[in-house]
Amino acid sequence: MSVDPALSSLAKPIESRQPWPRPACPSCQIGYIGFSAPAEDEGHDSASAHSHIAFEPEWISGTFVVRGQCENPDCQQAVHGTGDYRVDYSQKSIDGEFEYQGSSYSSYYTITHLHPPMLMMPIPKSAPDEVRDGVLRASRVLFADPGLASTALRATVERFLTAEGISATGSAGQFRNAHERIKEWRDADASRPQVADLLFAVKWLGNAGTHEDSDLTTIEVLDGARVLDEAFHRLFTGPDIDAHAQTINAAKGPSR
Numbered sequence: 001m002s003v004d005p006a007l008s009s010l011a012k013p014i015e016s017r018q019p020w021p022r023p024a025c026p027s028c029q030i031g032y033i034g035f036s037a038p039a040e041d042e043g044h045d046s047a048s049a050h051s052h053i054a055f056e057p058e059w060i061s062g063t064f065v066v067r068g069q070c071e072n073p074d075c076q077q078a079v080h081g082t083g084d085y086r087v088d089y090s091q092k093s094i095d096g097e098f099e100y101q102g103s104s105y106s107s108y109y110t111i112t113h114l115h116p117p118m119l120m121m122p123i124p125k126s127a128p129d130e131v132r133d134g135v136l137r138a139s140r141v142l143f144a145d146p147g148l149a150s151t152a153l154r155a156t157v158e159r160f161l162t163a164e165g166i167s168a169t170g171s172a173g174q175f176r177n178a179h180e181r182i183k184e185w186r187d188a189d190a191s192r193p194q195v196a197d198l199l200f201a202v203k204w205l206g207n208a209g210t211h212e213d214s215d216l217t218t219i220e221v222l223d224g225a226r227v228l229d230e231a232f233h234r235l236f237t238g239p240d241i242d243a244h245a246q247t248i249n250a251a252k253g254p255s256r
């Protein structure tokens with residue numbers, strides 16, 4: 001399990017008449033979400049411009065809604081999406097949505113919200129609840145506000161440190177920064193420096209996203225999620241599997 005590549009595809013404009021990405025269902029995590037064709041609502045300014053003498057299809061824009069559903073018959077979780085669209089020359093859809101003066105045009109849909117949110121990364125079973133909450137929080141704003149999502153990922157690292165007993169405050173009661181806390185966690189065990197480097201990377205992305213003029217993209221946040229996913233894998237999934245192997249070894253067979 002890793003970060004769902006369908007999320008990166010959903011972060012890019014999707015051309016009309018092209019198949020939509022199929023992200024893993026956030027409810028059952030077995031099925032995939034299949035989306036139907038979006039319904040467009042052209043903006044008022046855009047609609048008014050059609051009668052302009054210099055009108056071109058590239059002037060058309062508006063909002064859209066799209067409905068998805070989990071393809072697992074035992075789940076059928078509904079997903080509702082919304083965002084903005086604009087019209088431009090067709091790229092992949094050769095028979096574009098419509099022709100204008102001999103050229104083919106398509107709509108391009110940019111998702112800003114999906115509800116319920118797609119899970120940004122799988123959460124290992126033995127991860128503490130604080131970590132689970134942090135990933136859910138980041139997932140909710142992944143498309144709407146990538147800077148905020150990266151801040152929430154950094155906060156997930158901080159929640160992990162708190163769960164590990166690394167104090168959030170110094171001796172005088174002042175808040176300690178994430179960098180100092182990761183260092184303390186790293187230096188407490190000789191096996192930790194490599195994972196600490198991954199946590200530092202998530203922290204740097206979070207810092208970049210927190211700035212008021214942040215231009216972090218959803219794709220960059222997903223790259224950060226990939227780094228955090230690898231850290232989680234080494235921290236939780238490895239030990240989960242080790243523990244399971246121990247129970248098999250102890251039972252000299254499947255542990256029932």
Ligand SMILES: [Zn+2]
Pocket residue numbers: 025026027028029030031032070071072075076077
């Ligand atoms: Zn499902």
